[in-house]
Amino acid sequence: MCSRPECRVLTIGPHSEPDKSLSSGIAAHISGAAPGGPRYDPGQTRYERRGIENAVWLCHSCSDLIDKDEGTFPKEVLLRWKDEHEQFVRDGGGFAALPEISIRTIRGLTFPPPTGRPQTISGDDVARYREHVLRVCAVGQSTLRHFRSRIQFPERIVYWRVTDKPAGSELTCEPERMQMTVMASGAGSRIEFPGSRPPRVLNVALDTLPPRHDVTIHFVSAPNPENDPFIRRERDDDELVHHILGEFQFELHGQLIPRKFLIPLDFDTVTRQISSAPCEDDAGTRRVVLASEGW
Ligand SMILES: [Zn+2]
Structure with a gap:
């Protein structure tokens, strides 16, 4: 599922060949992978830049969106999406719990509700x-x-x-x-x-x-x-x-x-x-x- 709270579209689906599946999700960089990229952080090591901590799972259109508008989607917003989405999935991912x-x-x-007449229970x-x-x-x-x-x-x-x-x-x-x-x-x-x-x-x-x-x-x-x-x-x-x-x-x-x-x-x-x-x-x-x- 895409991690953007307003989207949450499924990123995996069935393939026409029964032993395959279709994935349309992407592990998008939170801080850019290369200098000049969106949210690039020169303080990160090469290892940190490539690590899973620096990635958020998104659908293709949302990953496109965050890279085109860095002002609306700064690092803090993406980290919050990642946290909230992990909690959302832990809570069942939108699948309703049994009551x-x-x-x-x-x-x-x-006693039943008052009727105006005296009531007794013997x-x-x-x-x-x-x-x-x-x-x-x-x-x-x-x-x-x-x-x-x-x-x-x-x-x-x-x-x-x-x-x-x-x-x-x-x-x-x-x-x-x-x-x-x-x-x-x-x-x-x-x-x-x-x-x-x-x-x-x-x-x-x-x-x-x-x-x-x-x-x-x-x-x-x-x-x-x-x-x-x-x-x-x-x-x-x-x-x-x-x-x-x-x-x-x-x-x-x-x-x-x-x-x-x-x-x-x-x-x-x-x-x-x-x-x-x-x-x-x-x-x-x-x-x-x-x-x-x-x-
Ligand atoms: Zn999305």
């Missing part, structure tokens, strides 16, 4: 319900665009509330609606239409999440009915029964690049607490089990 996404179950329950509520906090944070340098995620919870979600999001970002949180669910059993098949049952699958979408910004959503879940035939028996093999699956886009070289992620969720069936593993790249190699019960 930090976590779900944790909190102790007890928080001991029974605390025993029956669990409150989970989802946090999404754009930790890299890039703005996340068209963020979509599908969360498959271990329990039915009876209530949710967005408690924090960047001003101006559009956020939607919707249950996944299924037209109908067909169950095959020994004696025949049974068809159920969606009723008013709370969902276990929610889609959370966000149009834009700027760097170092957060989204926080609280979810309250209730235990699954014991005799519900539509709840898949939870298994402990390598299939991910509870997870977050999602994707987002980021801008690189003027193009929107998609990136997919996967977050395995752990569910303690005794304490009914959810905890999330770190966000990982979804290479499509891990099997996820999609909820089949509708809502």
Whole structure:
């Protein structure tokens, strides 16, 4: 990539012959190579003049530019480009980092926003319900665009509330609606239409999440009915029964690049607490089990 911050064009690309590549970059001299050249420094030794410390990687047009206008591009500017570019590449070179996404179950329950009426949370509520906090944070340098995620919870979600999001970002949180669910059993098949049952699958979408910004959503879940035939028996093999699956886009070289992620969720069936593993790249190699019960 060209080191000039306003340019950063790629300096390597594919060649028509598969075992070759095309390079269009150049290690440009910071202080000129010969007397009379741009930014020539008579105090440099021959060794220093030819050293890597005296070079900055640029595309052809930027290397041309700096040699034609020494006044605009003195040595100090080029050294700063070199430093900043090395840091930029260390930070991922414009390739968006995966966001930090976590779900944790909190102790007890928080009150929903005031409604004007008195509110109570009883001991029974605390025993029956669990409150989970989802946090999404754009930790890299890039703005996340068209963020979509599908969360498959271990329990039915009876209530949710967005408690924090960047001003101006559009956020939607919707249950996944299924037209109908067909169950095959020994004696025949049974068809159920969606009723008013709370969902276990929610889609959370966000149009834009700027760097170092957060989204926080609280979810309250209730235990699954014991005799519900539509709840898949939870298994402990390598299939991910509870997870977050999602994707987002980021801008690189003027193009929107998609990136997919996967977050395995752990569910303690005794304490009914959810905890999330770190966000990982979804290479499509891990099997996820999609909820089949509708809502
Ligand atoms: Zn350039």
